[in-house]
Amino acid sequence: MGAESSGGRPSGAGIGRREVLKLGVGLALAGHRGPRALWAQEPQRTRPIPSSGEAVPVVGLGSARTFSDRWGGVETDALRQVLRLFHASGGRVFDTAPTYGGAETVSGRLAQELGVHRDLFFATKISTGGGVEAGLAQDRGSREAWGRDRIDLNQVHNLRGVDIHLPTLRDAKAAGRVRYIGITTSRIPQHDATEAVLAREEMDFVQLNYSLGERQAAERLLPLAQERGVGVVVNEPFNGGRLFGAVRGRGVPDWASEFDCHSWGQFFLKYILGHPAVTVVIPATGDPEHLVDNMGAGLGALPDQGQRRRMEEYFDAL
Ligand SMILES: NC(=O)c1ccc[n+]([C@@H]2O[C@H](COP(=O)([O-])OP(=O)(O)OC[C@H]3O[C@@H](n4cnc5c(N)ncnc54)[C@H](OP(=O)(O)O)[C@@H]3O)[C@@H](O)[C@H]2O)c1
Numbered sequence: 368m369g370a371e372s373s374g375g376r377p378s379g380a381g382i383g384r385r386e387v388l389k390l391g392v393g394l395a396l397a398g399h400r401g402p403r404a405l406w407a408q409e410p411q412r413t414r415p416i417p418s419s420g421e422a423v424p425v426v427g428l429g430s431a432r433t434f435s436d437r438w439g440g441v442e443t444d445a446l447r448q449v450l451r452l453f454h455a456s457g458g459r460v461f462d463t464a465p466t467y468g469g470a471e472t473v474s475g476r477l478a479q480e481l482g483v484h485r486d487l488f489f490a491t492k493i494s495t496g497g498g499v500e501a502g503l504a505q506d507r508g509s510r511e512a513w514g515r516d517r518i519d520l521n522q523v524h525n526l527r528g529v530d531i532h533l534p535t536l537r538d539a540k541a542a543g544r545v546r547y548i549g550i551t552t553s554r555i556p557q558h559d560a561t562e563a564v565l566a567r568e569e570m571d572f573v574q575l576n577y578s579l580g581e582r583q584a585a586e587r588l589l590p591l592a593q594e595r596g597v598g599v600v601v602n603e604p605f606n607g608g609r610l611f612g613a614v615r616g617r618g619v620p621d622w623a624s625e626f627d628c629h630s631w632g633q634f635f636l637k638y639i640l641g642h643p644a645v646t647v648v649i650p651a652t653g654d655p656e657h658l659v660d661n662m663g664a665g666l667g668a669l670p671d672q673g674q675r676r677r678m679e680e681y682f683d684a685l
Pocket residue numbers: 428429430431432433462463524525551552553574601602603604605606607608609611632633649650651652653654656657658660661
C-alpha cells in the first residue's frame with residue numbers, strides 16, 4: 368500500500384509554465400500571499416486509497432449547485448476555467464451526481480471539451496428511489512455524460528436504496544464499469560445509519576460531511592473508516608459556504624502560517640486534511656479565484672493534532 372506524499376508528482380499532474388503563470392495571476396487577483404512560488408515547485412499532496420494503494424491528490428472538486436444548470440444558471444466560462452485550473456494544478460477527484468440539476472451533464476461536457484475527462488477521477492452517484500433497473504440506467508447515463516466506459520467511483524447517494532444499489536455497484540465493479548464503490552451522507556441524523564452500513568458492508572469509500580463547523584464524524588465514523596480500511600471523501604467542507612460567514616471581516620490568525628495556510632479557504636480545508644482518516648476533500652466553487660485558493664490547501668504542511676485543537680478553539684470563540 369502506498370504512503371502519503373507531499374512530494375512526488377502524481378502521474379499526468381504536471382503543471383506547465385504557462386499554467387503556473389496563470390495560477391499565479393489568479394492568486395494575485397485573489398489577494399493571496401505566500402504559496403505562489405510553491406505552485407512552480409511543489410506538486411499536490413496525495414494520499415493512498417486504502418483498498419488499492421492508488422495515490423490521489425487530496426484536494427478534489429464538488430459540483431452540487433455550482434455546476435448545476437437548474438439553480439440560477441451556469442456561468443459556463445467561469446466553470447470551464449474552474450475545471451481547467453483544477454486539472455492544471457494537479458487536482459483529480461471530481462464529485463458529481465445525476466441528480467445535481469444537470470451538474471453531471473454540464474461537467475461531463477466541459478471535461479470533454481477540455482480533453483480532461485479521462486484524466487480526472489470521475490466520482491458520481493446512484494441517486495434514485497427506484498429499483499435495480501433505475502440504478503443501472505443512472506450508471507449508464509453517468510458514463511454517457513462523461514464519455515467514459517468506466518466510472519472511477521460510484522456511490523449510493525445518502526444511503527438511498529443501499530441494499531438494492533450496493534449489490535448493483537458490486538456487479539458493475541466485477542464487470543469493469545466502475546473501479547471503486549461507496550456510500551454517501553451529508554446529514555448528522557444519518558450518521559448512525561451510515562455507521563451501521565460501514566460496519567457491515569465491504570466498500571472502498573465513504574463520503575460524509577465533516578468541517579470545523581460540523582465535527583461529529585470524528586467521534587465514530589472517521590475512526591471506523593480507518594479501522595475498516597475504507598477511504599474517506601469529505602463533503603461540505605465549508606458547511607455549504609456558511610463557515611466564511613462566521614469569519615467575515617477577519618484575517619486568518621498569524622499562527623496559521625506555521626502550517627502554510629494563507630486564507631480562510633485553506634484554513635478550513637487544512638483542518639479537515641489534518642485528520643489522518645481523510646483521503647480527499649471536495650470543496651465546491653464556481654469561482655476560478657476560489658479554486659486556486661482551495662488548491663493551495665494541498666500544498667505545504669498540514670496542522671498536527673495540537674494545531675487542529677487550536678483551530679477548533681479559535682473557531683468556537685468567534
Ligand atoms: N450527500 C452527498 O453525497 C453530498 C451532500 C453535499 C455535498 N456533496 C458534495 O460535496 C461538495 C461540496 O459541498 P457543498 O457544495 O455543499 O458546499 P461547500 O464546498 O462546503 O461550500 C461551497 C460554497 O463555498 C464557497 N467557496 C468555495 N471556495 C471558497 C473560497 N476559497 N472562498 C470563499 N468562498 C468559497 C462557494 O462559493 P463560490 O462558488 O463563490 O466559490 C460555495 O458557496 C458538493 O458540491 C457535492 O459534490 C455531496
